[in-house]
Amino acid sequence: xxxxxxxxxxxxxxxxxxxxxxxxxxxxxxxxxxxxxxxxxxxxxxxxxxxxxxxxxxxxxxxxxxxxxxxxxxxxxxxxxxxxxxxxxxxxxxxxxxxxxxxxxxxxxxxxxxxxxxxxxxxxxxxxxxxxxxxxxxxxxxxxxxxxxxxxxxxxxxxxxxxxxxxxxxxxxxxxxxxxxxxxxxxxxxxxxxxxxxxxxxxxxxxxxxxxxxxxxxxxxxxxxxxxxxxxxxxxxxxxxxxxxxxxxxxxxxxxxxxxxxxxxxxxxxxxxxxxxxxxxxxxxxxxxxxxxxxxxxxxxxxxxxxxxxxxxxxxxxxxxxxxxxxxxxxxxxxxxxxxxxxxxxxxxxxxxxxxxxxxxxxxxxxxxxxxxxxxxxxxxxxxxxxxxxxxxxxxxxxxxxxxxxxxxxxxxxxxxxxxxxxxxxxxxxxxxxxxxxxxxxxxxxxxxxxxxxxxxxxxxx
Amino acid sequence: xxxxxxxxxxxxxxxxxxxxxxxxxxxxxxxxxxxxxxxxxxxxxxxxxxxxxxxxxxxxxxxxxxxxxxxxxxxxxxxxxxxxxxxxxxxxxxxxxxxxxxxxxxxxxxxxxxxxxxxxxxxxxxxxxxxxxxxxxxxxxxxxxxxxxxxxxxxxxxxxxxxxxxxxxxxxxxxxxxxxxxxxxxxxxxxxxxxxxxxxxxxxxxxxxxxxxxxxxxxxxxxxxxxxxxxxxxxxxxxxxxxxxxxxxxxxxxxxxxxxxxxxxxxxxxxxxxxxxxxxxxxxxxxxxxxxxxxxxxxxxxxxxxxxxxxxxxxxxxxxxxxxxxxxxxxxxxxxxxxxxxxxxxxxxxxxxxxxxxxxxxxxxxxxxxxxxxxxxxxxxxxxxxxxxxxxxxxxxxxxxxxxxxxxxxxxxxxxxxxxxxxxxxxxxxxxxxxxxxxxxxxxxxxxxxxxxxxxxxxxxx
Numbered sequence: 001x002x003x004x005x006x007x008x009x010x011x012x013x014x015x016x017x018x019x020x021x022x023x024x025x026x027x028x029x030x031x032x033x034x035x036x037x038x039x040x041x042x043x044x045x046x047x048x049x050x051x052x053x054x055x056x057x058x059x060x061x062x063x064x065x066x067x068x069x070x071x072x073x074x075x076x077x078x079x080x081x082x083x084x085x086x087x088x089x090x091x092x093x094x095x096x097x098x099x100x101x102x103x104x105x106x107x108x109x110x111x112x113x114x115x116x117x118x119x120x121x122x123x124x125x126x127x128x129x130x131x132x133x134x135x136x137x138x139x140x141x142x143x144x145x146x147x148x149x150x151x152x153x154x155x156x157x158x159x160x161x162x163x164x165x166x167x168x169x170x171x172x173x174x175x176x177x178x179x180x181x182x183x184x185x186x187x188x189x190x191x192x193x194x195x196x197x198x199x200x201x202x203x204x205x206x207x208x209x210x211x212x213x214x215x216x217x218x219x220x221x222x223x224x225x226x227x228x229x230x231x232x233x234x235x236x237x238x239x240x241x242x243x244x245x246x247x248x249x250x251x252x253x254x255x256x257x258x259x260x261x262x263x264x265x266x267x268x269x270x271x272x273x274x275x276x277x278x279x280x281x282x283x284x285x286x287x288x289x290x291x292x293x294x295x296x297x298x299x300x301x302x303x304x305x306x307x308x309x310x311x312x313x314x315x316x317x318x319x320x321x322x323x324x325x326x327x328x329x330x331x332x333x334x335x336x337x338x339x340x341x342x343x344x345x346x347x348x349x350x351x352x353x354x355x356x357x358x359x360x361x362x363x364x365x366x367x368x369x370x371x372x373x374x375x376x377x378x379x380x381x382x383x384x385x386x387x388x389x390x391x392x393x394x395x396x397x398x399x400x401x402x403x404x405x406x407x408x409x410x411x412x413x414x415x416x417x418x419x420x421x422x423x424x425x426x427x428x429x430x431x432x433x434x435x436x437x438x439x440x441x442x443x444x445x446x447x448x449x450x451x452x453x454x455x456x457x458x459x460x461x462x
Numbered sequence: 463x464x465x466x467x468x469x470x471x472x473x474x475x476x477x478x479x480x481x482x483x484x485x486x487x488x489x490x491x492x493x494x495x496x497x498x499x500x501x502x503x504x505x506x507x508x509x510x511x512x513x514x515x516x517x518x519x520x521x522x523x524x525x526x527x528x529x530x531x532x533x534x535x536x537x538x539x540x541x542x543x544x545x546x547x548x549x550x551x552x553x554x555x556x557x558x559x560x561x562x563x564x565x566x567x568x569x570x571x572x573x574x575x576x577x578x579x580x581x582x583x584x585x586x587x588x589x590x591x592x593x594x595x596x597x598x599x600x601x602x603x604x605x606x607x608x609x610x611x612x613x614x615x616x617x618x619x620x621x622x623x624x625x626x627x628x629x630x631x632x633x634x635x636x637x638x639x640x641x642x643x644x645x646x647x648x649x650x651x652x653x654x655x656x657x658x659x660x661x662x663x664x665x666x667x668x669x670x671x672x673x674x675x676x677x678x679x680x681x682x683x684x685x686x687x688x689x690x691x692x693x694x695x696x697x698x699x700x701x702x703x704x705x706x707x708x709x710x711x712x713x714x715x716x717x718x719x720x721x722x723x724x725x726x727x728x729x730x731x732x733x734x735x736x737x738x739x740x741x742x743x744x745x746x747x748x749x750x751x752x753x754x755x756x757x758x759x760x761x762x763x764x765x766x767x768x769x770x771x772x773x774x775x776x777x778x779x780x781x782x783x784x785x786x787x788x789x790x791x792x793x794x795x796x797x798x799x800x801x802x803x804x805x806x807x808x809x810x811x812x813x814x815x816x817x818x819x820x821x822x823x824x825x826x827x828x829x830x831x832x833x834x835x836x837x838x839x840x841x842x843x844x845x846x847x848x849x850x851x852x853x854x855x856x857x858x859x860x861x862x863x864x865x866x867x868x869x870x871x872x873x874x875x876x877x878x879x880x881x882x883x884x885x886x887x888x889x890x891x892x893x894x895x896x897x898x899x900x901x902x903x904x905x906x907x908x909x910x911x912x913x914x915x916x917x918x919x920x921x922x923x924x
Contacts, residue, residue, distance in 0.1 A: 018844070062555045079922075082888075086867035093524045097857065099867035101888075104847065106880060186880070204666040208874040371903075381906040382480070385566065385897060392900040395559065404922060405548035405561035407898035412670040418568060418648070418895040419881065426544075426563075426896065433880040434888065435847060436869035438854040441833075444843040460541075460866060 004139070004174050007167035008183040011108035011137035014164025021075040024132055027161055028072035031124055032065040034156040042152060046118045049146040051281040056247050057118070063402075064119040067126055070402050071133035074425045078457030080134070082434070083448050085461045098439050100449040103432035105135030106211075107185035110178045112199065113143045113150070114190035115283050116250035116340075121422065122146070123153040123168065127188035127213075130427035137165045139184070141175045145283045179203050179212070186431055189214040190252070190422065193338070193413050200416045213430045214416040215408070217338035218365040219256040220397050221387070223358070223380060226351065227372025228394075229264030236370055237269030240344065241277050243396035245318045248280035249342030250287075253366050253397040256338060259357055262324070262348040270320055270346055271307060277318040279311030282341055288316060291341030295319045298345065301334060303327035318342035325349040325357050332360040358383045363411025366390045366397035389414065389421070466601070466636050469629035470645040473570035473599035476626025483537045486594055489623055490534035493586055494527040496618040504614060508580045511608040513743040518709050519580070525864075526581040529588055532864050533595035536887045540919030542596070544896070545910050547923045560901050562911040565894035567597035568673075569647035572640045574661065575605045575612070576652035577745050578712035578802075583884065584608070585615040585630065589650035589675075592889035599627045601646070603637045607745045641665050641674070648893060651676040652714070652884065655800070655875050662878050675892045676878040677870070679800035680827040681718040682859050683849070685820070685842060688813065689834025690856075691726030698832055699731030702806065703739050705858035707780045710742035711804030712749075715828050715859040718800060721819055724786070724810040732782055732808060733769060739780040741773030744803055750778060753803035757781045760807065763796060765789035780804035787811040787819050794822040820845045825873025828852045828859035851876065851883070 001009075035042060043057045050057070074080055081102045089096040109131045114121035121127070123140050131138045142150035147170065154168035169178060179187050179202050187203055187210065189196050196214035203212035224236055244254050260266035282288040298321040299306040311317035319342065321335075328335055328347045335345050349357055358380070361367075367388035371377045377393075384391055389410035400408055406424030409415045421427050437445055447455050463471075497504060505519045512519070536542055543564045551558040571593045576583035583589070585602050593600045604612035609632065616630035631640060641649050641664050649665055649672065651658050658676035665674035686698055706716050722728035744750040760783040761768040773779035781804065783797075790797055790809045797807050811819055820842070823829075829850035833839045839855075846853055851872035862870055868886030871877045883889050899907055909917050 059555060066555055084867040086865045092863065093521060093528055094861045094863055096863040096865050099863060099865055101867040101869050101886075107848065200671070201667075204671075205663075209662070209666075209878060211880050376905065377903070378906050381902075386569065389896065390898040390900055391902065393902050393906070395901055399556045401554065401556055401558040401561065403548045403558050403561055404924060405546040405563040405898060407563050407896040409896060411895070416671060418673050421896065424563075424898075433873070434851065434869040434871060434883065436852040436867060436886075438852055439857055440843070440853065440855050441839070443838065444840050444853075444855070462866060 002177060003169050004177040004181060007139045007169060008108060008181045010164035010167065011139055012183040014137045014162065015105065015107045019135055021078060024135060025072035025075045028068045028075070028129060028132060030160045031157060032068035034160055035061055035119070035124060035153070036065050038156060042119070042149065045149045045152055046146065049149050050118050050283055052247055060117060060119045064124060067120065067402055068124065068129050071129040071428070074428060075133040078448060078455065080425060080428045081448055081457065083457060083459040085449060085459060087462065099436055100440065100445060101434055101436045102446065102449055104435050106431055106433050107136060108139060108183055109136045109431055110139050110141065110184050110187040112141045112175060112187065112189040112191065115143050115145045115287070116252070118146045118149050121190050123150050124157060126422045126427055131188070131431045132165070134428040134431035136431045139167045139169060139178060141178055142168055142170045175199070176202065180206065184210065186211045187213065188422065188430065191216070193217040196416065211430065212416055213420045215252060215365070215420065215422055216413050216415065218252055218410065218414040219336055219338055219362070220253055220364050220366045220368070221361055222255045222258040222368040222370065223354070224258065224260045224264070224266055224370040225372060225375060225377065226261040226264055227375045228370040229261050229266050231372050233265035233269045237266055237273040239396055240270065241273040241318070243398045244344040245277045245280070245342040246398055248282055248316070249318070250283065250340055251398045253400060255368065255397060256344055257335060258344055258346045259349050259354070260346055262350050267322055267346060267348060274307055274309050274318060274320055277309045277342070279309060279315040279317050280342060281315050287340060291316050291339065291343065294339035294341070295343055316341050321345045323347055325353040329353070329356055329360060336362055355383070361387050363387050363414050365408060365410045365414045366392060368392040368395065368397055370394055386411070464639060465631050466639040466643060469601045469631060470570060470643045472626035472629065473601055474645040476599045476624065477567065477569045481597055483540060486597060487534035487537045490530045490537070490591060490594060492622045493619060494530035496622055497523055497581070497586060497615070498527050500618060504581070504611065507611045507614055508608065511611050512580050512745055514709055522579060522581045526586060529582065529864055530586065530591050533591040533890070536890060537595040540910060540917065542887065542890045543910055543919065545919060545921040547911060547921060549924065561898055562902065562907060563896055563898045564908065564911055566897050568893055568895050569598060570601060570645055571598045571893055572601050572603065572646050572649040574603045574637060574649065574651040574653065577605050577607045577749070578714070580608045580611050583652050585612050586619055588884045588889055593650070593893045594627070596890040596893035598647070598893045601629045601631060601640060603640055604630055604632045637661070638664065642668065646672065648673045649675065650884065650892065653678070655679040658878065673892065674878055675882045677714060677827070677882065677884055678875050678877065680714055680872065680876040681798055681800055681824070682715055682826050682828045682830070683823055684717045684720040684830040684832065685816070686720065686722045686726070686728055686832040687834060687837060687839065688723040688726055689837045690832040691723050691728050693834050695727035695731045699728055699735040701858055702732065703735040703780070705860045706806040707739045707742070707804040708860055710744055710778070711780070712745065712802055713860045715862060717830065717859055718806055719797060720806055720808045721811050721816070722808055724812050729784055729808060729810060736769055736771050736780060736782055739771045739804070741771060741777040741779050742804060743777050749802060753778050753801065753805065756801035756803070757805055778803050783807045785809055787815040791815070791818055791822060798824055817845070823849050825849050825876050827870060827872045827876045828854060830854040830857065830859055832856055849873070
């Protein structure tokens with residue numbers, strides 16, 4: 001029996017015994033407390049493995065604990081169950097019996113952790129937290145970029161969670177075995193288009209296809225209007241450089257493609273702001289190399305000027321590729337692939353080119369508009385709406401807030417599923433499936449669907 | 463340009479202009495009125511093409527109009543948008559901006575209609591109605607079993623709906639082209655495991671995979687407890703025969719596998735009830751042949767006795783396959799494949815075999831328990847819960863009511879997607895995807911997300 005098989009069998013046994021929302025909320029709170037209690041040790045290990053700053057990692061522990069507690073609250077509130085109780089109506093065609101619908105957990109799920117958030121999208125990150133909230137045991141495939149931290153976090157999880165509810169597996173073979181395993185009912189993934197697509201293809205070609213929720217590549221377009229540039233070119237440039245260089249540029253929401261008005265002064269302001277941008281070390285040598293290749297590819301493209309900040313050996317220098325919209329439009333695919341690391345592409349557009357450049361985009365996790373004070377951008381917003389899971393105004397997409405209204409998804413290639421979000425309350429929805437009870441006795445019904453709504457959850461009764 | 467391409471391009475143009483929920487509700491009501499106004503002509507054409515009875519077809523027109531009006535009500539109510547408005551909180555880690563989330567239509571969708579419901583799951587059936595309610599233009603692939611009826615219904619639709627919102631295409635090649643078309647954003651399908659899996663495989667192997675909501679094969683297990691058999695064996699047998707022979711046995715919810723207590727008297731009662739069961743004509747010669755093959759395959763299986771009612775040439779005789787649980791458990795896969803038409807498999811179990819037979823099942827659209835008065839069936843219900851989208855008590859799964867709490871889905875092979883339902887309010891969910899607005903000006907926001915909730919939809923504000 002392989003490690004994956006042992007974990008999956010244990011998870012299936014765990015999933016067969018129902019748990020209460022209150023129990024699971026307690027587990028999530030205990031996990032939050034456990035990582036906070038081990039904060040210093042976790043942060044030190046993460047620093048050694050990821051080269052991210054202590055401030056960032058310390059903040060990420062805080063964020064991760066907040067996420068775990070947030071999902072505890074989501075589980076307790078119970079609205080995520082989408083409970084509906086409908087009374088019989090024999091006069092209808094066809095007649096309606098007593099029908100009661102809610103969501104139930106799918107069963108054991110696989111979580112493939114991200115490279116770039118060693119806590120918040122890793123072993124006890126959003127995928128794990130939302131799956132536990134939903135009532136699904138989790139088998140985590142560790143990211144090879146922070147193996148010791150993954151193991152340390154996994155030990156904390158194993159101490160808190162009951163048998164079968166959590167396991168950590170490592171290595172690419174285990175990852176493939178996991179998504180093929182008959183007891184695994186769904187998978188969550190954060191990573192590259194190539195890796196995500198390969199696992200997605202396995203998930204959907206199983207004899208029994210399973211949902212695969214992958215967050216893959218995102219260019220996160222930003223459009224700066226002429227009015228916005230006229231009002232605050234320097235602020236926008238400073239904000240952009242801060243956002244795309246933040247934490248080594250390793251954000252899935254990094255603004256990777258920025259459209260600025262030709263002659264609006266933003267390009268010059270970016271040249272200036274780039275001078276002060278800090279160099280950074282990427283997570284792995286492979287990522288350092290991929291970043292250098294990405295920058296070199298852009299620099300070799302005719303019509304593209306690449307600006308670079310300074311860096312010492314082993315670090316990646318923040319870089320900005322500058323080009324005209326005509327260059328972009330002649331070959332948009334060269335500029336639409338995500339390049340992890342501190343790089344952004346700035347495209348100068350003439351006013352009559354803006355519709356065309358927006359029309360050439362692919363879906364992303366986010367799209368951003370910087371507008372002038374009171375400027376009407378409804379048409380531009382409508383054009384960007386099908387291209388983004390989150391549409392921002394006058395801000396930067398990095399730093400994804402936790403909340404009931406958050407959505408961290410978007411069309412292909414930013415995710416593999418139209419309901420995908422790994423952040424926010426609805427992240428639980430991925431691990432659930434509906435069931436309707438027809439004319440069921442009260443003692444068979446989950447308490448959430450019983451007469452009188454004894455657990456007082458948000459519910460539609462009619 | 464092919465017919466599919468023309469339809470998809472027109473649908474994409476239609477989808478690019480937002481519509482209001484009120485407009486779409488009006489369209490759905492006009493469609494309901496249009497099929498009612500043409501009821502006599504539609505029913506006559508359907509009789510000629512499907513061989514179903516006038517009463518059934520007349521009732522199905524009534525049902526289809528009710529569905530269209532039901533989805534008009536769902537669109538008007540607006541709760542399906544899952545709107546959430548969340549105020550900023552700068553004290554959080556990370557800080558929370560103004561976030562507002564709702565669902566938006568995916569874009570043009572493809573609908574592959576069913577053989578067995580020439581109205582309710584066809585051109586203007588649940589898939590089309592729910593997609594229009596959600597705001598997605600629809601391209602319908604007609605079922606070859608009722609081509610003239612499909613065309614007549616399509617003409618009614620084209621008269622009611624604006625340009626681009628509806629098209630009908632025909633033929634297998636068109637069906638394949640449709641699911642491959644870059645402008646098609648999702649697909650709904652009702653049909654066989656083989657046909658559905660082939661289209662699913664195409665949908666997920668596109669360069670940009672799209673959601674494919676297929677309802678495929680379902681055996682719909684029924685468990686009759688010993689107490690239920692002791693109380694009402696004859697009633698159960700009569701109900702079973704009525705359900706599995708209803709309308710030529712062409713229901714995706716037909717009870718196809720029934721577990722009865724050995725020596726409980728249900729088998730004898732079924733022998734008796736079968737005598738009076740009417741023979742029926744299948745929709746197509748291919749289905750007649752497949753049914754005969756299915757019955758012959760069971761009859762040839764060692765340990766299986768097949769009972770047949772009488773039938774005249776060209777009709778299918780209702781049939782019951784009888785076997786012991788030990789025979790079933792030795793080779794469950796021979797008894798788990800759906801066989802369309804008036805056939806059911808009755809398995810006699812000893813009390814110590816019940817756990818094993820339930821453990822051998824695959825997921826279905828429904829599962830049913832017949833229990834004794836006041837009998838505790840919580841353990842049996844828990845075992846069946848992961849195996850069914852709808853769990854019924856003391857009834858029969860045929861006749862799927864329309865409502866807010868309905869769910870018509872289930873695990874593979876009954877459907878391809880864990881959120882699939884083609885019946886009930888949440889059928890709209892398949893055609894939608896979330897978007898979150900961050901710090902958006904009021905005039906950019908859809909009215910459903912504006913301050914003060916001006917359209918008074920169900921919304922979570924916090």
